[in-house]
Amino acid sequence: MFLGIKLLQLLLIFNTLLFNIFFNDGIRAGYVSSSQKNIDILQYYLKLDLNWGKKLITGETKILAHKLISDQKNIDLHFYGNMIVKKVSSDSAVLKFHHIKNILSIDVSEINRDTIEFTIQYYGTPKKSGFNGFVFGEINNIPLIYNLSEPNYTPSWFPCDDDPEDKALFDIEITNDTSFVSVSNGRLVNVENKGEKRTYHWKSNYPISTYLIAVYSSKYISFTQTYKSISGKELPLEFYVLPDHLEEAKKDFAEHKEMLEAFENLFGEYPFADDKYGVAEFLWNYGAMETQTITGIGYNLVSGKNFARDILAHELAHHWWGNAVGPKIWKDIWLNEGFASYSEALFLEYKFGDASLQSAMRGKFSEYFRGSLYNPVNLFSETVYDKGAWVLHMLRNEIGDSNFFGSLKKYYEVFKYTNASTEDFKSICESVSNQNLDKFFDDWVYNDKGIIRCNYSLSDDKTILIAQSNEEFNDFHFNLELKIIYSDGSTEFKTFRVENSKVKFNLNSVKRIKEVIPDPNGKLLAIFNEEGHQQ
Incomplete structure (x- = not known):
């Protein structure tokens, strides 16, 4: 996620308030019930029927899950209590459930299998949560539906295990009026018209954390490009914008091929080459969100004047750092945001040279970073983003360019499509550089010792x-x-x-x-x- 400077300042000013907002619903513990860690979600198949006029979702979520404890009697999912669950069923029976507050507890005691499949039917108007949650919005008389779910607000609109470490395969069918274009993660499988309704079926070929799942539905105009990856694969680039921004978006989004080339050379091949990369406009105008394979960017940031270069580089870099290699727990969020922030500077260095790298890092310099990078009080603070970038820049100085970029590539290859911790990254760096980095990580990551x-x-x-x-x-x-x-x-x-x-x-x-x-x-x-x- 890229946050504008003004919002970062607000986050610092209202730190205590934001602590209460961002760390509710069990985020500190990493789960909302003691049994949430007893399941492994293998696949979500989500069907959404969207009614913009009534601000209503009618949903069906089919879940394929593996019970990690064979005699487990209940499966607990995170799902906001204002949403109405109509029915939960397996292939052979209607299942009992309790939906109390934000926990949906499903009785699976009669299913004598470790791998089970069940379907949840529900409806409701999503509750505003976090930065936005799930929004039925409008701009210039054009309706636009979107979500922004980081860190743990996906359960405001569909039932899931929102532990970032529990990645799963994902399909989604989005139904809306025929005037809407609906976009999500992965590749487009099918578009089907039924009367005045149109359904888009998207399928992700790679595992995904729930906070990275996207729904963007509006009267989009799209344009496409093709990028040839370092392995020779042709990657579709798909861009979805509102009608009055088409020409501006073509200018602002023109550097994506160069960014992909830079990051592939620095980190390794784009991790979702069998899906796509894309960008869609939404109405959260403080920045952007790295929803997997389809970044959302604020409508007011698309200008045709290339003001969004850093934002777009940041979100693309997240597809290596945050999406492909996810955080084990939210305490490790600097592995997402610090890495993506430093990648902004790395792209400028790759394209323009060392002077641009130095200029970018000066722009991130501060004497007043507060708190540690690991387990930050505020997930989205200047410390996590800019100090995180600086710590990587200093790690590069500590172990040298060859070892630094070798560490990034190995870290990516080892943990791709899974999740990593700060200790995992440290271990990779020590292995590649043959250096003990205990003091460096103690001084700069685990503690706040100033500058x-x-x-x-x-x-x-x-x-x-x-x-x-x-x-x-x-x-x-x-x-x-x-x-x-x-x-x-x-x-x-x-x-x-x-x-x-x-x-x-x-x-x-x-x-x-x-x-x-x-x-x-x-x-x-x-x-x-x-x-x-x-x-």
Whole structure:
């Protein structure tokens, strides 16, 4: 998910309020009942009949699930209590159920199989939840139906196990009036007209977490492109926009092939090549959402002036980081958002060079990140996004480019289509780099120790003295690049290892030194002050 700067600021200001919003419904524990972890959902087959005028969903969810405990008597799903469950049935019987508050508990004691299939019929008007939930909206007299379900608001519109680790295959049939184009995850299987109704059947060939499931239905106009992946596969690119934005969208979305090329070279082949990649406009105008294979982007962000470049790169990158490799629990969300935020900068570096990378990272710099990356108080804070990007940038400096990008590729290949934890990522980086990264992850991921602050001075024209000056913590270890400017106008770069709060480095220069600039290429989340000056 990409959040606009203003919304990030609001999230920081109203941190306590947002804690209550985002961490309800069992999100801290990762489940809503003790038995939710006792099932593995294998497949959802969802049928939705949408009535925009009445703001009504009539739904049918068929679930194929595996009981992890053979004698399990009940299956508990997360489903908002304002939605009305009409019937739950298996292939042989009507099943008893209880729907209390936000838990739908289904009696499966009479089904003597470990793998079971059952269907839930329901209807109702979804309750507004999270950033948006499920919305029957309108703009310029054009109806637009969409959802934004991260982190745990999919149960506001269909019953599911909303644990991000419980990925499943997914089919959806969306029925609406014939004037609507309905879009979802995966490949389009079929379009069928029945009187004044039209049904779109979409099928995902890859497992998906429920928060990444998409419904976009409006009077869209579409255009398509084709991208040839690094393996030679032809990937359809599909774009769905409102009629007044067609030309603007063609301009704004034109860089997707370059972004795909960059990320495939940096991370590995696009993970959903047998499905598609696409973008659809919706009405959440604070950013975008990386719903799997079909990103949703705010209507007001499509301008034809390429203002949404970073947003589009961010959401595409999520298809590696967040979608293909998902978080085991929401405490690991920086593996989604920090990675996607750094990918914005990586694309600019790939296309324009190192100066663009440095500029992008300066734009993410802050002295005032609050809280740890792992298990953040606020899932969608500036810390998770921008500090997350900076920690990856510093990890790259810590282990070197070859090891860093080798780690990303291995991490992707090992955990693709499953879920990973921070410790999983750390283990991959240690394996590839052959370095112990305990201190790096302790200082930068698991704890909030501020940023690097140093005072420095040049002594006897050959020695630089550096003293860490962060009052809260002054024992960061890091590789420090120095730019040495000589009196004759020539320059030289040297790198030293800082492993103490106060260090002295001999620059071994035979020339007269005019100036020394620490970290000239912005590789560290740091502030260096020359004694007697302010940098």
